[in-house]
Amino acid sequence: MRLVVARCQVDYVGRLTAHLPMANRVLMVKADGSVLVHSDGGSYKPLNWMSPPCWLIEDPDVWTVQNKAGEKLVITIDEVMHDLKHDLGVDPGLQKDGVEAHLQELLAEHIKTLGDGYTLVRREYPTAIGPVDIMARDADGGSVAVEIKRRGEIDGVEQLTRYLELLNRDPLLAPVQGVFAAQVIKPQARVLAEDRGIRCVVLDYDALRGTDSDEFRLF
Structure with missing residues (x-):
């Protein structure tokens, strides 16, 4: 798991298009390849995301996440305030009653x-x-x-x-x-x-x- 707190702009380009203007956000990169963009409000739902199978290309100021369908999540980074990686191990999953x-x-x-x-x-x-x-x-x-x-x-x-x-x-x-x-x-x-x-x-x-x-x- 990688958590990055950054001031960034986010654009989703694919079957649908979406734009998030420049603001402070949390970027979550999971071991399964998924990338999620969170704000400090709006409950637990991400503002935008890309689900696997996909791949992340990191340039100094731009992250590009692309899937097999050619859809892209483009994250333009103005400033990185925090960057943390941690191995969470294997999760046993939710156990239903x-x-x-x-x-x-x-x-x-x-x-x-x-x-x-x-x-x-x-x-x-x-x-x-x-x-x-x-x-x-x-x-x-x-x-x-x-x-x-x-x-x-x-x-x-x-x-x-x-x-x-x-x-x-x-x-x-x-x-x-x-x-x-x-x-x-x-x-x-x-x-x-x-x-x-x-x-x-x-x-x-x-x-x-x-x-x-x-x-x-x-x-």
Whole structure:
């Protein structure tokens, strides 16, 4: 991991173009080759980034990050205030609790719970920022990324949003739809998800297991 604090300007040139004017920012270069640009605000989401496979060319005043598609992240550096490298070692990855892991397994087995014609691509679909719980295809063959939680809250929607932004950069997958699936979805999370075009699905754990709940039911 390399962290550089610098006054810089950032330009993204590719299918889309974006410009960040000169300001103090944190440049993060990861061992997997990804390069992320952060500010001191805006939560944890980078202002711009380039995902691997890509390569970094460093000149004294300009960093150029390019991928196989020819897209470029050009970082023009006015001043470097801090430059630190550190080996973080191998990360064991996020460990899901038993219920979430089992929900993922059950939904993969019964993928048509999401809709008629849905098919499973794979569980734990790898990306540069972590695995997507389930990748599937809908009845029309479109790509669908599914994030599964026991309790669906805003942070889960933000996580799925980051996956979708990354996956939609891949021309072989785009456009990728999002499904936020949980046993319970908080109202605020549902509003945020639907505002971003993400479909919410409430999962019945007992129904997926093929068993009935012991709780009394009115209907």
